[in-house]
Amino acid sequence: MLDANPAELRAAVRAGEHTGPTAGVCPGFTQANLVALPEADAFEFLRFCVHNPKPCPVLDVTDPGSPEPARVAPGADLRTDVPRYRVWRHGELAGEPTDAREHWRDDFVGFLIGCSFTFERALQAEGLPMRHVEQGVNVPMYRTSVDCTPAGRFSGPLVVSMRPMRPDQAIRATQITSRYGPVHGAPVHVGAPEAIGIEDLARPDYGDPVEVRDGELPVFWACGVTPQAVAVASRPELMISHAPGHMFVTDARDAAMATL
Amino acid sequence: MLDANPAELRAAVRAGEHTGPTAGVCPGFTQANLVALPEADAFEFLRFCVHNPKPCPVLDVTDPGSPEPARVAPGADLRTDVPRYRVWRHGELAGEPTDAREHWRDDFVGFLIGCSFTFERALQAEGLPMRHVEQGVNVPMYRTSVDCTPAGRFSGPLVVSMRPMRPDQAIRATQITSRYGPVHGAPVHVGAPEAIGIEDLARPDYGDPVEVRDGELPVFWACGVTPQAVAVASRPELMISHAPGHMFVTDARDAAMATL
Numbered sequence: 001m002l003d004a005n006p007a008e009l010r011a012a013v014r015a016g017e018h019t020g021p022t023a024g025v026c027p028g029f030t031q032a033n034l035v036a037l038p039e040a041d042a043f044e045f046l047r048f049c050v051h052n053p054k055p056c057p058v059l060d061v062t063d064p065g066s067p068e069p070a071r072v073a074p075g076a077d078l079r080t081d082v083p084r085y086r087v088w089r090h091g092e093l094a095g096e097p098t099d100a101r102e103h104w105r106d107d108f109v110g111f112l113i114g115c116s117f118t119f120e121r122a123l124q125a126e127g128l129p130m131r132h133v134e135q136g137v138n139v140p141m142y143r144t145s146v147d148c149t150p151a152g153r154f155s156g157p158l159v160v161s162m163r164p165m166r167p168d169q170a171i172r173a174t175q176i177t178s179r180y181g182p183v184h185g186a187p188v189h190v191g192a193p194e195a196i197g198i199e200d201l202a203r204p205d206y207g208d209p210v211e212v213r214d215g216e217l218p219v220f221w222a223c224g225v226t227p228q229a230v231a232v233a234s235r236p237e238l239m240i241s242h243a244p245g246h247m248f249v250t251d252a253r254d255a256a257m258a259t260l
Numbered sequence: 261m262l263d264a265n266p267a268e269l270r271a272a273v274r275a276g277e278h279t280g281p282t283a284g285v286c287p288g289f290t291q292a293n294l295v296a297l298p299e300a301d302a303f304e305f306l307r308f309c310v311h312n313p314k315p316c317p318v319l320d321v322t323d324p325g326s327p328e329p330a331r332v333a334p335g336a337d338l339r340t341d342v343p344r345y346r347v348w349r350h351g352e353l354a355g356e357p358t359d360a361r362e363h364w365r366d367d368f369v370g371f372l373i374g375c376s377f378t379f380e381r382a383l384q385a386e387g388l389p390m391r392h393v394e395q396g397v398n399v400p401m402y403r404t405s406v407d408c409t410p411a412g413r414f415s416g417p418l419v420v421s422m423r424p425m426r427p428d429q430a431i432r433a434t435q436i437t438s439r440y441g442p443v444h445g446a447p448v449h450v451g452a453p454e455a456i457g458i459e460d461l462a463r464p465d466y467g468d469p470v471e472v473r474d475g476e477l478p479v480f481w482a483c484g485v486t487p488q489a490v491a492v493a494s495r496p497e498l499m500i501s502h503a504p505g506h507m508f509v510t511d512a513r514d515a516a517m518a519t520l
Contacts, residue, residue: 043303046310047321051331061307063412071311071409149331152323178520181441185519259445260438260520 003027006073006249010081019083019098021245023117030183030254031247032059032072032112033224034082035231036100036240039064042109044152045231049113051149055158055226057114057182059250064109072250078110084243091235100240108240113224114183115247116161118254122176128169131210138245139163140204141223145197146188148226156230160188160220162201164212170219177221179258189220196220206244263287266333266509270341279343279358281505283377290443290514291507292319292332292372293484294342295491296360296500299324302369304412305491309373311409315418315486317374317442319510324369332510338370344503351495360500368500373484374443375507376421378514382436388429391470398505399423400464401483405457406448408486416490420448420480422461424472430479437481439518449480456480466504 004012006029012018022031037045042064049056060069067078079101087095087103097103116139124130132139139161146158165173170190178186189196201218202209206225212218228241242248264272266289272278282291297305302324309316320329327338339360347355347363357363376399384390392399399421406418425433430450438446449456461478462469466485472478488501502508 039303043299043306046303046306047323050306050310050318050321058310061310061411063307151321175520181519259441260435 006251007075009249010073010076013083014077014080016098022083022247022249023245026249027121028254030059030072030250030252030257031115031117032250033115033228034078034240034242034248035111035113035228036078036104036108037231037236038105038238039107039109041236044154045111047151048148048154048230049111049227051151052226054185054188054222055148055224057184058111059114059182059252060112062110065106067104067108067110069110069112069250072112072252078248079104082242082246082248084246086241086243088232088239088241090237091232096243103238103240105238112248112250113227114257115224116184116221117247118183118257119177119180121254122180123173126172126176128173129163129165131164132208135210137208137210139207140201140209141206141225142198143205148230153234154230156233158188159206159223159226159229160196161223162218162220164210164216165219166216170217173219179260181259182257184222184224187219188222191217193218266511267335269509270333270336273343274337274340276358282343282507282509283505286509287381288514290319290332290510290512290517291375291377292510293375293488294338294370294372294500294502294508295488296338296364296368296370297491297496298365298498299367299369301496304414305371307411308408308414308490309371309487311411312486314445314448314482315408315484317444318371319374319442319512320372322370325366327364327368327370329370329372329510332372332512338508339364342502342506342508344506346501346503348492348499348501350497351492356503363498363500365498372508372510373487374517375484376444376481377507378443378517379437379440381514382440383433386432386436388433389423389425391424392468395470397468397470399467400461400469401466401485402458403465408490413494414490416493418448419466419483419486419489420456421483422478422480424470424476425479426476430477433479439520441519442517444482444484447479448482451477453478
């Protein structure tokens with residue numbers, strides 16, 4: 001399925017033929033984080049995203065009650081087209097099904113939020129290091145001491161991902177990711193982890209630690225885990241998300257996420 | 261008041277000392293379009309904006325019931341700090357007060373939407389022509405045959421503003437405004453007006469006609485009139501907007517709207 005087009009990949013997911021992670025799948029097409037919430041929570045959550053565009057870039061919002069992300073994947077179904085889901089009840093993990101139809105409610109609103117896979121491909125295309133890819137692990141992610149702008153019941157810390165780079169590489173990576181405003185954009189911090197409340201780079205809050213070599217700086221980007229962590233922390237009655245690494249594959253091209 | 265800081269300007273507006281247009285006021289600070297709607301309409305309207313980011317760049321959304329745009333102008337009051345308002349009942353203009361307190365409702369949500377004043381200053385700084393400024397008129401705006409992505413009851417055509425430029429100027433203007441993703445970004449069309457459903461450049465739907473000289477192309481940008489026109493056309497029970505040219509002045513700097 002690696003080279004399938006997004007519609008073919010989603011059909012395979014829907015049929016239960018692809019239930020694994022989506023890293024490397026459908027190269028060139030944008031993958032997205034899923035958050036689905038009851039309509040009663042949806043306006044506050046969308047306000048939270050609009051107030052925090054770097055960690056929460058909204059690629060699509062469904063009509064209430066519709067599972068179709070008509071803007072980025074017309075004809076797709078968010079209840080079936082994600083390889084693996086997480087079901088959260090009152091903020092507690094209640095299951096990891098491969099099909100969300102039995103949990104989905106008629107009043108649900110689905111949110112698709114940009115993912116760093118998009119800009120990582122642009123960085124790799126210029127030969128910049130992706131240490132977590134080299135080491136075959138997940139990117140390290142950290143809760144910071146930086147608060148997001150709250151909206152109603154939704155509030156919490158900014159979560160960042162980290163990629164170690166030499167200073168010249170960090171500068172080039174800043175230029176490249178600045179073009180990708182709709183998918184996290186430029187870094188939010190470079191250098192001293194303690195300045196944003198990270199005590200130990202070797203102990204990330206999500207994902208895995210990676211080696212930071214002599215002469216390298218840690219470079220931090222706003223992370224799409226932020227909205228999901230914030231939504232779970234607010235303990236909504238019911239919420240459905242993708243399982244980590246098991247993303248929704250859209251019809252939007254990575255290259256189209258660059259604004260310049 | 262031309263060189264006031266935004267808080268001073270807003271205090272003068274609140275005191276009734278400044279009731280005129282805001283063109284040229286508080287140079288360097290971002291001005292914004294206002295739309296205020298009952299909470300019952302607010303989620304659909306915000307979804308409309310998120311689905312149509314070029315004409316509807318959301319700079320701030322208030323908490324329901326709060327008139328404070330806490331993100332871009334902490335301490336300000338959207339009921340009093342706009343020089344002149346328009347009050348709309350069921351889509352019909354019902355008044356143009358300089359103070360909106362008697363019309364504002366406890367369930368209102370205020371939206372501040374980016375304005376082309378921001379990128380016009382960047383274009384003028386490079387000597388690119390602003391024909392409407394030279395001629396002392398309002399920028400010409402046109403309803404196009406391009407439909408916005410609908411959201412619930414909100415749908416309608418894309419409205420564009422037009423500035424005539426030589427081809428080399430149009431290319432440079434495209435580069436410059438591409439940096440201003442949060443305030444309409446790059447042009448949406450250049451050249452043939454009929455390709456986007458505009459029959460006669462000399463008869464704009466809003467604003468005033470301007471001269472297009474030999475060797476110049478019309479260059480079209482998505483316009484912040486779009487969300488207001490769409491909101492009015494949906495005939496909400498009550499809506500409050502700014503009066504044309506009488507914008508809300510934020511604390512955000514124009515330069516900070518550039519993403520690269």
